[in-house]
Amino acid sequence: MSDLESRFATAADEVKELPERPDNAALLRLYALFKQGSVGDVAGDRPGMMAFVERAKYDAWAELEGMPADEAKQAYVDLVEELKAG
Secondary structure (H helix, E strand, O other): OOHHHHHHHHHHHHHHHOOOOOOHHHHHHHHHHHHHHHOOOOOOOOOOOOOHHHHHHHHHHHOOOOOOHHHHHHHHHHHHHHHHHO
């Protein structure tokens, strides 16, 4: 496992133990970066208008389309560190 992979996995664990719940924008960014780093580009159909949360998650992830996985992982690690710092 590379250093980045290790830091990404650690950040994924640490995000569950943040002292405060991040705001919705930060949560969407965390979700999108995690998915882009672990799965890659978004796939599937965009959820319907009444599926507000699922649609917001899909849209946040779709904004990162084309971002390399390593770049997304590093951005995720950086965001988690920023949130931990308060």
